[in-house]
Each structure stands twice: as structure tokens, then as C-alpha cells.
Amino acid sequence: MTAITKLPTEIPGFDLISLGGLPQGRSTLLSGTSGSAKTVFACQFLLEGIRQSGQPGVFVTFEETPDAIRANMAGFGWDIARYEADGMWAFVDVSPRFDSPPTIVAGPFDLTALLVRIENAIRHIGAKRVAIDSLGGIFTQLEPDGVVRQELFRVVSSLKPFGVTSVVTAERADDAGTISRYGIEEFVTDNVVILRNTREGEKRRRTIEILKFRGAHHQKGEFPFTVSPEQGIVVIPLSAMELKQKSSHLRVPSGIEELDRMCGGGFYRDSIILLSGATGTGKTLVTTQFIAGGVASGQRSLLFAFEESRDQLFRNASGWGIDFEKMEAEGLLRVVCEYPEVCSLEDHLIQIKKILDEFGPQRVAIDSLSALERVSTVKSFREFAIGLTSYIKDRNVAGLFTATSSSLLGGSSITETHISTLTDSIILLRYVEMYGEMRRGITVLKMRGSSHDKDIREFTIDSNGMHIGKTFRTITGILSGQFTYRGPEEIDRIGELFRDPEEH
Amino acid sequence: MEKYQLKLFVTGGSPRSKRAIENLRRICEEQLQGDYLLEVIDVLQCPQQAEKNHILATPTVIREPPMPTRRIIGDLSDTEQVLSALELQKHPPPPDAS
Numbered sequence: 001m002t003a004i005t006k007l008p009t010e011i012p013g014f015d016l017i018s019l020g021g022l023p024q025g026r027s028t029l030l031s032g033t034s035g036s037a038k039t040v041f042a043c044q045f046l047l048e049g050i051r052q053s054g055q056p057g058v059f060v061t062f063e064e065t066p067d068a069i070r071a072n073m074a075g076f077g078w079d080i081a082r083y084e085a086d087g088m089w090a091f092v093d094v095s096p097r098f099d100s101p102p103t104i105v106a107g108p109f110d111l112t113a114l115l116v117r118i119e120n121a122i123r124h125i126g127a128k129r130v131a132i133d134s135l136g137g138i139f140t141q142l143e144p145d146g147v148v149r150q151e152l153f154r155v156v157s158s159l160k161p162f163g164v165t166s167v168v169t170a171e172r173a174d175d176a177g178t179i180s181r182y183g184i185e186e187f188v189t190d191n192v193v194i195l196r197n198t199r200e201g202e203k204r205r206r207t208i209e210i211l212k213f214r215g216a217h218h219q220k221g222e223f224p225f226t227v228s229p230e231q232g233i234v235v236i237p238l239s240a241m242e243l244k245q246k247s248s249h250l251r252v253p254s255g256i257e258e259l260d261r262m263c264g265g266g267f268y269r270d271s272i273i274l275l276s277g278a279t280g281t282g283k284t285l286v287t288t289q290f291i292a293g294g295v296a297s298g299q300r301s302l303l304f305a306f307e308e309s310r311d312q313l314f315r316n317a318s319g320w321g322i323d324f325e326k327m328e329a330e331g332l333l334r335v336v337c338e339y340p341e342v343c344s345l346e347d348h349l350i351q352i353k354k355i356l357d358e359f360g361p362q363r364v365a366i367d368s369l370s371a372l373e374r375v376s377t378v379k380s381f382r383e384f385a386i387g388l389t390s391y392i393k394d395r396n397v398a399g400l401f402t403a404t405s406s407s408l409l410g411g412s413s414i415t416e417t418h419i420s421t422l423t424d425s426i427i428l429l430r431y432v433e434m435y436g437e438m439r440r441g442i443t444v445l446k447m448r449g450s451s452h453d454k455d456i457r458e459f460t461i462d463s464n465g466m467h468i469g470k471t472f473r474t475i476t477g478i479l480s481g482q483f484t485y486r487g488p489e490e491i492d493r494i495g496e497l498f499r500d501p502e503e504h
Numbered sequence: 505m506e507k508y509q510l511k512l513f514v515t516g517g518s519p520r521s522k523r524a525i526e527n528l529r530r531i532c533e534e535q536l537q538g539d540y541l542l543e544v545i546d547v548l549q550c551p552q553q554a555e556k557n558h559i560l561a562t563p564t565v566i567r568e569p570p571m572p573t574r575r576i577i578g579d580l581s582d583t584e585q586v587l588s589a590l591e592l593q594k595h596p597p598p599p600d601a602s
Contacts, residue, residue, distance in 0.1 A: 094560055103561075106585035107524075107578030112515040113547045113559040120551035141560065 004216045007129075007165045010048035011041070013235030017219040018210055022191065027156055027166045028213075029188035032195030037206065037227050038169040039064065041195065042131035043073050043080075044232045045167050050088045055128035058090050058121045058164075062137025066091040076232045090121040096140055103141060111151035115158050122162050130159055130166040156188055167193075190214040196222065200377040206346070208235055224383055226346035234350055236387055252363065252398055255293020256286065258468035259427075262444050262453040267425065269362075270396045271448065272389050274419060276403045277429030281440055282461060283402040284308065284316060286429070287367045289465050290400050292322045295332045299362035304352060305337045306371035313337065320465040334359050345376040345384045353391055361397060368402040369419065385419045424448040432458070432478050435485075441478055442468060508532070508540035508590075511557070513564045516548045520579050524563035527580035531587070565590075 006020035015021045022028050022045075032038045046057030061069060069091075070080045083089035094114060122130065135152055142148050159166050168188050192211040197204060207222035225235040251266035260266040267273055277283050287303070294301035305313055313335065317324045327333035336355060340348070356364065366372075366388075373381050392399040401419065420426060426445040431438050443456040455471040456478050477483050512528055514521035525544060532540050547554040547562060557566060560577075567574040567590055576589045 092555070093558055097558060103564075103575040103577055104585055104589040105578050105582075106576050106589065107527075107581040108520060109561040109563060109577045109579070110515075110520070111561055113513060113554045113562040113564065116515070116547050116551050117555050117559070120555070138560075 004213075006216065008053070009045055010052040011044050011233055011235065012231055013223070013225065013237045014208070014233070016237040017208070017223050017235055018213070019217050019219065022165055022167070023213055023216055024165050025160070025163045026190055027159060027168055027188045028191035028193055030167045030169045030193050030195065031172050032169075033172050033174060033197060036195040036197040037225075037233060038171070038195055039069070039072075039133050040076075040227055041233055042133045042167050042169055043069065043078065046089060046129050046131050047073075047078050047080075047083070047232075049129045050083050053128075054088075056088045056090075056125040057129040057131065058092060058118065058125065058127045060092040060094060060118055060130065060132040062094050062132070062134055063096075063140075064133075065095045066093050076229065078232075087125050090125050090127070092117050092121050094138070096137075105142075108147070111148075111155055115155050118155065119158065119162070122159075122164060127162075127164055130164045132156075132166065132168045134169040134171055136171050200379070203375075203377055203380075204344075205377060205380055224346055224380065226344060226350060228347060228350055231350075234346075236346060236349065236383065252299070253293050253297055254286075255289035255291070255296075256466050256468070258457075258459075259286075259442070259466075262442075262455075262457070262468065263425065263447055264450040264452045267398055267400075268449070269398055270393055271424035272392065272399045272401065272422065273425040273427060274401050274403060274423040275427045275429065276405055278405050278431060281429035281431060282459070282466060283404070283429060284313075284367055285320060285461060285466055286427075287365045287400060287402060288313075288317050288320060288322055290363065291333065291365055292317070292324075292327070294361075294363040294398075295327045295330075299332070300360060301327075301333050302355065302359050302361035302364040303333070303335045304355075304364070304366045305335065306340045306366070307368055308337070310335060310337045319463065320461075321463060322465075334361070340371045340375045345372060345380050348372060349384050349387050352388065356391065356395065356397070363398040363400070364392060365400040366402065368404055370402070370404040385422055389419075389422045420446075430456070430478055432456075432472060432475060433483055434472075434475060439472075441472055443478075508536060508567065509569055510540060510542045510590075511566045511568075512542065512544045513547050513554060513557070513559045513562055513566075514544060515562045516546055521546075521563060523579040523581065524565075527583070527586070528565060531580070531583060531590075535587070 005024045006018065006022060007024040008015050008021040009018070030038055030041055043059070046059055049055040049057050059069070064072070073080055080089055084091070118130070121127065138148065138152065156168060191213045194209045194211055196207045196209070198207070206225050206227070208225050209222045210218040210220070219237070223235055223237055225233055228234050250269040252269050253266050254260050254263065275283055275286055291301045291303050308316070314324045324333060324335060328335060369385070372384065376384065389399070401423070403419070425447045428443050428445050430441045432441045440459050441456045442459050444452045457468050457471050459466055459468045472478060474486055475483055476486060510528065510532070512524060514524055528542065532542065545553050547559060563577065563579060565576045565580065574589055576586060580586050
């Protein structure tokens with residue numbers, strides 16, 4: 001017996017979660033509710049076959065007319081008509097005909113005509129891939145009785161001798177119920193893939209799950225995907241990614257000398273740093289200096305800003321003596337400003353990856369992750385954070401993410417909860433109330449693989465940027481926001497308590 | 505009156521195909537007394553014809569003209585259905601000879 005081989009679909013990300021593609025020479029059921037992108041998947045399966053592997057494909061349509069499909073897919077820049085002209089794509093049109101009254105049944109019949117048409121199309125263009133969309137669509141034309149079911153089974157089985165790899169779509173009534181509306185799963189039982197488009201809160205979330213591949217391995221569970229206007233379906237294979245990044249001992253300057261000292265000599269070259277603080281504590285300043293520091297040391301630096309406009313950012317920077325405009329003109333800097341609400345988090349991730357690949361930076365900053373969190377569900381956000389950090393680390397890029405804590409004093413943000421374990425370093429910025437005055441404090445909470453300054457130091461901001469000064473010696477409870485003042489004598493006394501008697 | 509044009513799509517010489525051809529000929533002869541055109545198409549021989557006419561099931565009869573197009577599937581053993589679908593009036597039965 002030979003093992004099942006897989007046919008790479010070339011649909012971005014899908015071959016990773018399917019461990020190589022769809023089972024070759026077999027049919028796979030693609031089930032999903034209305035609007036779950038079944039038709040897009042089916043079209044893309046054929047299209048990528050043509051574009052990436054030169055494999056012709058036959059599309060059997062039971063629902064939309066070929067004209068409608070050509071028009072809809074043109075939205076992704078896919079020119080189906082051209083592939084038809086090249087003999088790489090053929091439609092078998094079984095869509096309902098509205099120019100005539102419904103078909104009348106007058107005696108026993110079979111679906112040999114359909115079978116012959118599909119076989120003819122496969123032979124005619126030498127198809128390697130077949131998509132049938134959707135099998136249940138036939139029931140708008142014929143009663144779902146035993147004969148039709150049996151005949152559909154015959155149609156699907158007839159594909160086998162041709163050695164084609166096929167996807168058969170089927171509509172489900174809802175995301176939680178049976179696999180398909182008309183029990184189509186009975187016909188295609190070996191391999192089942194489920195597309196979901198569920199609502200969480202007010203947001204839609206698309207996922208894809210391989211339910212089973214008979215006799216073959218695949219990744220389990222739901223993976224998020226998006227339908228991008230340029231690439232069609234893009235699966236985000238989060239847990240399929242490996243923690244294989246090599247860690248570097250090379251240090252890069254943070255852009256702030258005193259902060260480098262606090263971190264034990266700068267940031268690691270391929271580390272992810274989370275910078276957390278309440279609004280106005282100076283996160284954008286640190287980000288700006290981090291980016292400017294990169295450019296100053298000759299590194300390509302990329303800044304994604306989701307909270308401020310380009311104008312605001314550039315003006316702020318020039319207020320601290322940093323000329324972003326010049327840096328961008330010289331080519332070492334790129335600034336991307338966008339509202340988080342323009343698209344879903346999955347789309348943001350794809351766009352960020354794309355820009356990372358285009359620009360090829362050595363350091364990247366995102367200001368702020370909390371702004372992105374607003375447009376997503378908790379689960380999507382966590383997946384986004386994992387996907388982003390592993391992508392950045394994979395490219396040996398230093399990443400600085402900012403998170404806004406919800407309360408002015410102390411506290412943490414949801415962003416932190418979900419990302420703190422993924423980051424190598426955490427830096428906190430805090431307001432410190434001191435004798436009727438608001439001061440600012442900075443501390444390095446975590447620095448993976450390095451010793452660092454454990455003090456909470458005061459910092460000030462002037463026209464040259466950030467200046468880190470002395471430790472807040474007389475205040476405790478800064479992190480929690482519950483300040484207590486202590487006199488110098490008491491601090492000395494507490495220090496004495498923990499002193500090793502041997503030292504005397 | 506416009507002449508009836510009928511296309512019958514069958515699959516080779518299968519018993520069901522043969523029955524459909526016989527049934528349709530008989531009904532047309534009885535109702536139209538030869539005033540019709542019948543084309544029998546074997547989809548196994550001419551899959552392009554099946555494609556062009558969007559044939560899903562076999563046997564299928566397409567009536568056009570007269571418009572609108574009518575489609576009937578099955579072996580046409582249900583005469584009543586065929587008559588109503590083709591909009592043919594069934595002639596009254598011949599008077600009893602006895």
C-alpha cells in the first residue's frame with residue numbers, strides 16, 4: 001500500500017496547516033455557512049494550481065453562473081477568462097436557469113449527462129484539479145430524494161479514476177450544527193475542511209479547520225484566515241510556526257544612553273521589547289528615540305503608528321530634536337501611519353508582514369498595540385501577537401511594542417496580559433505622585449538573558465528627549481500606584497535589616 | 505401555428521434512453537400527428553451539445569420553440585406530466601366502437 005501524498009494547494013498558509021496540501025487524487029469536502037468564503041477557496045485552489053504549478057482546473061458550478069464568478073473573482077485581480085482562453089480553466093455550468101420554468105420530472109432519470117460533461121472537461125484541458133461548488137446547489141433544481149443523492153455520489157466517485165485532486169463545497173446551516181445542510185458529507189467522507197465566519201462581540205472572525213484527512217496527518221484546531229483583496233484567502237498558521245529562532249547576544253543601542261545602561265548594555269538585536277505605561281508617560285518619545293537611534297547607527301528602521309498621524313509624529317519628533325523627514329528621505333526610515341479601524345487584525349498582520357518583507361528593517365516599532373487591540377477580539381489579539389512576534393524574531397529584527405495601561409497610576413493593560421510572556425524585555429513607564437507633583441518613573445521589569453538595573457528611576461523630558469536620573473528612594477508602591485513616602489532614615493534602617501552580618 | 509421543436513438528450517442505447525425515445529415519439533405522434541421536429545442527441549457522443557444546452561440529467565427533453573423553453577427530465581413514462589409540461593392538449597379518447 002502506498003502512503004497518501006499531498007498536493008500543495010499554494011493557498012498562502014494552508015499548506016502549512018495541512019502539512020503539505022490536500023490529499024492527492026482524492027476529494028475533500030469544504031464545508032461552511034453562507035459567506036464563509038467557500039467559493040473563494042474553491043476558485044483559489046484552481047487558480048494557484050494554474051499559476052504556481054501549471055495544473056489545469058475544472059470548475060463545476062451549481063450556484064453562481066460562470067459570468068458571476070468571473071466578475072466576483074476579478075475583484076482579487078484574478079483573470080479567469082484569460083485562463084479559459086489559455087485552456088487552463090474550464091467551467092461546467094450547472095447553475096440554475098432562470099430563463100425557463102423549473103424542470104419537470106416525468107419518470108426515472110440519472111445524472112449521466114453531468115458526469116459526461118465533467119469528464120469531458122477534465123479530458124479536454126487535462127485537468128489535475130477539480131472544484132465542485134456547491135454540491136447541495138443541485139437541490140434548488142431537483143428534489144433531494146434518494147435518486148439524486150445516489151447520483152451525486154456517482155458523480156464524485158467518477159473523479160477518482162482521473163487522478164484529479166478535488167474540493168467539493170457544501171453549505172452548512174450554522175457554524176455549530178451538522179457538517180452540511182443536505183447531508184452531503186456522506187458523499188465525501190475521507191477529508192473534511194471547515195470554514196467558519198463567526199461573530200464574537202461585534203466583530204467577525206474567520207477560521208479554517210481541518211477536521212480530518214483520512215490516512216494523513218494535519219495540524220488540528222482552528223486557524224484564523226483572512227480574505228485579502230490582493231491575495232484572496234491567507235491562512236495564518238500560528239501554532240504551526242516553530243520556536244526555532246536563534247537568539248543573538250549582539251546588543252543594539254536603544255536610542256537612549258541611560259536606558260542602555262539600565263538594560264545592561266542595550267537591547268538584544270533580535271529581542272521583543274514591551275513598553276508599557278499610561279497615556280502621556282512618554283511611550284511615543286521612547287519609540288521615537290528607539291527609531292532615531294536605529295537610524296543613527298545605520299540600521300533600517302520601521303515605525304508603525306496606529307495612534308497618531310504622520311504630521312503629529314513628525315512634529316513631536318522635531319520637538320525632541322529628531323528629523324524624521326530627513327531620515328525618510330535618506331532611505332533608512334519608513335513610517336506607516338494608519339487607523340486601526342481600517343481593517344481587521346488579520347489584515348493588519350498581513351500588511352505589516354508585507355511591509356516588513358519589502359523594507360527589510362533591522363528594527364521595528366509599533367505604537368501602540370493597545371490601539372490594535374481595540375479592533376479585535378481577545379482571541380484574535382493573542383493570535384496576532386504570537387504571529388507578529390514570531391515573524392519579527394524570525395527575521396532577526398529588534399521590535400519595540402507599546403501598550404497603554406488603562407489607569408493613570410499603576411495597573412496593567414489587557415495588551416500586557418496577552419503579550420508579556422511573548423516579549424523578551426518589559427519596560428514600564430509610570431506616573432509618580434510626589435508631594436503634590438506628578439513626576440515620571442521608568443523601570444526595566446524584565447530583561448531575558450541579561451542582568452539589568454532593578455531601580456525605578458525618575459526621568460524628565462526636554463527638547464533633547466528623555467533623561468533618566470536617580471532612583472525614587474523615598475517612595476514605595478510606585479508600580480501599584482499606592483504611594484507611601486518614607487524618610488531616608490527609615491530606608492537606611494530597612495537596608496540594615498537585610499544586610500549580611502558577615503560584612504561588618 | 506409554430507412547429508414544435510424538441511431536443512431529446514439520451515445516453516447511448518441504455519434501456520432508459522430507448523424508453524424515453526419511444527415514449528416521446530408516441531406522445532408526439534398522438535398529439536401532433538407528425539407536425540413536429542425531434543432531434544435525439546447522445547451525450548456520450550456529443551458532450552459539447554450537453555454542455556451547450558446545460559444538460560444536467562438524462563434523459564432530458566427541451567422544447568424551444570415555442571417559447572418559453574420547457575425542460576422535462578426522466579424516461580417520459582409519466583404521460584400526464586409530459587403533456588402538461590409541453591402544453592399539449594390530450595385528444596379526447598376515440599369513441600367506443602362497440
